[in-house]
Amino acid sequence: MSVTVNFPASLQPLTGHTLVVTEAVVNVAQLVNALDRLAPGLADRLDDPLYNIAVNDELLLHNVDKHPLSDGDVIEVVPTIAGG
Amino acid sequence: MAIRDRVARLIDEMPRGPQFPSQGATLFADLERRETRVAYTPRSVTRAVLAGRGANMYYLYRLLDETLSPLSPDIPLIFGSGLLTGLVPSAARGNCTSWSPESGVLLDSNAGDYFPSFLRMNGFDHLVLYGKAAAWTLLMIREGVVTFEEAAPYVGMDNLDMRDAIARDMGGTWRRNMAMANITRAGENLVLTSGIMAGPKAIYARGGPGAKMGSLGLKAIVTIAPTREFPTAQPYKPYNRHIAQKLLATSVVKNALSTKGTPFLYKPSRLLGAMGTKNNQETTWTEGLDAEHFDEFRPGMEGCFRCPVNCRPLNDLHVEGGDKYNKGDGPEYVTLGKFGPNLGIDSVASVIRLNNICNDLGFDTASTGSALGWALELYQRGLITTAHTGGIELKWGDAGTIEKLLFMMATREGFGDVLADSTRAVEKGHYPAEAIKYRIAVKGLGQSDPHDARILKAFALGLAVATRGMDHLRNRATLEINAKINDNPEFKTSLYGGPVSAEPNSYVDKERAVRKCEDIYAVGDSVGMCRFTTKLFNSPSLPGLEEFQQQLANVTGLQFSLDELERCGRNVMGVERMINHRLGVRRSDDTLPDRWFDEPNPGGPYKGEFIDRGEFERMLSRFYELSQLTQEGVPQEAWRKELAAALGTK
Numbered sequence: 202m203s204v205t206v207n208f209p210a211s212l213q214p215l216t217g218h219t220l221v222v223t224e225a226v227v228n229v230a231q232l233v234n235a236l237d238r239l240a241p242g243l244a245d246r247l248d249d250p251l252y253n254i255a256v257n258d259e260l261l262l263h264n265v266d267k268h269p270l271s272d273g274d275v276i277e278v279v280p281t282i283a284g285g
Numbered sequence: 286m287a288i289r290d291r292v293a294r295l296i297d298e299m300p301r302g303p304q305f306p307s308q309g310a311t312l313f314a315d316l317e318r319r320e321t322r323v324a325y326t327p328r329s330v331t332r333a334v335l336a337g338r339g340a341n342m343y344y345l346y347r348l349l350d351e352t353l354s355p356l357s358p359d360i361p362l363i364f365g366s367g368l369l370t371g372l373v374p375s376a377a378r379g380n381c382t383s384w385s386p387e388s389g390v391l392l393d394s395n396a397g398d399y400f401p402s403f404l405r406m407n408g409f410d411h412l413v414l415y416g417k418a419a420a421w422t423l424l425m426i427r428e429g430v431v432t433f434e435e436a437a438p439y440v441g442m443d444n445l446d447m448r449d450a451i452a453r454d455m456g457g458t459w460r461r462n463m464a465m466a467n468i469t470r471a472g473e474n475l476v477l478t479s480g481i482m483a484g485p486k487a488i489y490a491r492g493g494p495g496a497k498m499g500s501l502g503l504k505a506i507v508t509i510a511p512t513r514e515f516p517t518a519q520p521y522k523p524y525n526r527h528i529a530q531k532l533l534a535t536s537v538v539k540n541a542l543s544t545k546g547t548p549f550l551y552k553p554s555r556l557l558g559a560m561g562t563k564n565n566q567e568t569t570w571t572e573g574l575d576a577e578h579f580d581e582f583r584p585g586m587e588g589c590f591r592c593p594v595n596c597r598p599l600n601d602l603h604v605e606g607g608d609k610y611n612k613g614d615g616p617e618y619v620t621l622g623k624f625g626p627n628l629g630i631d632s633v634a635s636v637i638r639l640n641n642i643c644n645d646l647g648f649d650t651a652s653t654g655s656a657l658g659w660a661l662e663l664y665q666r667g668l669i670t671t672a673h674t675g676g677i678e679l680k681w682g683d684a685g686t687i688e689k690l691l692f693m694m695a696t697r698e699g700f701g702d703v704l705a706d707s708t709r710a711v712e713k714g715h716y717p718a719e720a721i722k723y724r725i726a727v728k729g730l731g732q733s734d735p736h737d738a739r740i741l742k743a744f745a746l747g748l749a750v751a752t753r754g755m756d757h758l759r760n761r762a763t764l765e766i767n768a769k770i771n772d773n774p775e776f777k778t779s780l781y782g783g784p785v786s787a788e789p790n791s792y793v794d795k796e797r798a799v800r801k802c803e804d805i806y807a808v809g810d811s812v813g814m815c816r817f818t819t820k821l822f823n824s825p826s827l828p829g830l831e832e833f834q835q836q837l838a839n840v841t842g843l844q845f846s847l848d849e850l851e852r853c854g855r856n857v858m859g860v861e862r863m864i865n866h867r868l869g870v871r872r873s874d875d876t877l878p879d880r881w882f883d884e885p886n887p888g889g890p891y892k893g894e895f896i897d898r899g900e901f902e903r904m905l906s907r908f909y910e911l912s913q914l915t916q917e918g919v920p921q922e923a924w925r926k927e928l929a930a931a932l933g934t935k
Contacts, residue, residue, distance in 0.1 A: 209540075210544070210577070211539075211540035211541070211544070248769070249536045249769065250536075250537075250764065250767040250769040250770050250824060250825065251536040251537050251540060251541065251767075251824070252769075253553060253766070253767065253768050254768065255556050258556055259556065259890040260553055260556040260557045260890065261768055262557070262765075262766060262768050262771055262789045263768055263771035263772055263787045263788055263789065264772065264787070265768045265769075265772055266772065277556075279552055279553050279556065280537075280540060280541050280549050281549075281550070281553040281766055281767060282537050282541045282542065282547065282549045282550055282823055283547075283550060283761065283763035283817070283822050283823045284546075284547025284548070284549070284550040284617055284618030284619065284734070284817075285547065285617060285618070285619055285733075285734070285757075285758050285816060285817065
């Protein structure tokens, strides 16, 4: 299993641009736990309404934790703000 | 009754001195007769609708003669700063209000930078301007003294040259002691998408305020005065530190607004398949306009008066030589969307350059982008041809032609005259009647932002019911797009005072989110707080009613319960709806563009999503009921009487 996760600049001091999770994860909640093992403290940083998650370029707006993941998925952490 | 009689009657009812510490005066300026009078907003009005946008509505409601037309000199142009403007971190805002020549309904626009704060430094909270000046005029307010100056040397100048000339001639310094609200050639030529510039980029934008100011023969208002301390009821600076800390500790400020600014929003809208593209015919566009692609062109960030956030990106295209449009201020998300995907433009450099031109020409990029996108689609469909455009081919993605059209709009030259009439181009006989079908507008105002709201029903409802027309900054329940909040029902319920469905495309209870946002944002506008840093717009952690309540008590001595303060926001909306009702607005105007009802979203993860007319009408009815509005969208009788009493019209 290999899931690639890309991070925005604000998280890169902790994660670098990309982390690759190779342990088996079936959904986003498990992915976040796995990421926290690779970059301790990351789960707390992601527990922030600023950050949304996109899976294979699909932005998830609800029911995120249970969203299923598959081998080869590309995840992106997307800062989401409002503007004028 | 003529405007002078209305003003005289109103002033007779108004106090002659401040009603609470820190209150500034209202200046009534008759531009035709070059006369001024001063009075103070009554305390009862402040308690009902606060100041800024709220009290502006009091003045418009009392002075409006709806039998006239928006550009009549008897229709006033009103400026107002908030109760906390200039005193509290991130409260640098003020509103400009009138009857819109673009939409035909309420004109109300908010801007920051330095003008609203420096107006207060001169002792004025509100300006009420009316009468047509015999010759182009500059209203000078120097240390509280008001004079009418000849503006002839500045006529024909756009924003950049005007700011250079005023700095040279007036003996003040931008950002230190001088600020200005001015129009450009577009305003002089009554272009309906023209705004009133309040800085290099800051603009009172929506509804054609530039045209309204131009119709009065007023080129600029210049304020010069040193910054000063205000007499306040209690010390307020210690609590300012709390507010500043709260602002700077909020993730959205720290990790987004202060680093790249609002262009961050482009990417989530794109990934959602909600990025209005080619006049909303499509909903996805290139990743090449994601915020990180602006990094190399962003030499720094700027901010408004005493705002610690500094969310305004500057730009530099790194072009040696060339003209003045290769450096500037911005773009914000709206401009990025309206001059990127909306026009089929995929180049960062082109968007930045067009942004800089709009800032100089004094264009509301939302309305201007909307007018251009509409024209491009009409041309694509063959509803207009080169016979209409004077031989100009209108093609998606042709930034060079767009640039040329902007200059033609500013001077109403050729096809620019058509574009300058914005959403009214059919009514003015420029386009065939069928063109209305492709106009993305509500209540005559083109959409403010590029977000296609066929997916998020709360966004759609907000755009439909916003009192100034199709604008997201009045009530957008922006946190609907934040998954962490959607997936925490208890927290979401606490934010909106009741349950709101977690599903973005559900209609269930979305009226509650819009109602809460509209109330809090109206309070924010009326105290002068920036929308970006007001609770619920960008984060649940930003300053909101609690902070406003505390600083209102410290600064003004006025005590409001949280419920009373929220009620003030509701009252502002109520008065706005009463004004709109006088201007002919009815329930059928609280609607959305046909495209969103009739054409499913063509792409992205929510492909096929649209607005169901029946569901929308039911959501609108629930919104009215929750808002204490009649089924025609005006305050119910008991509330209407209460508002009339507060406004002195019972």
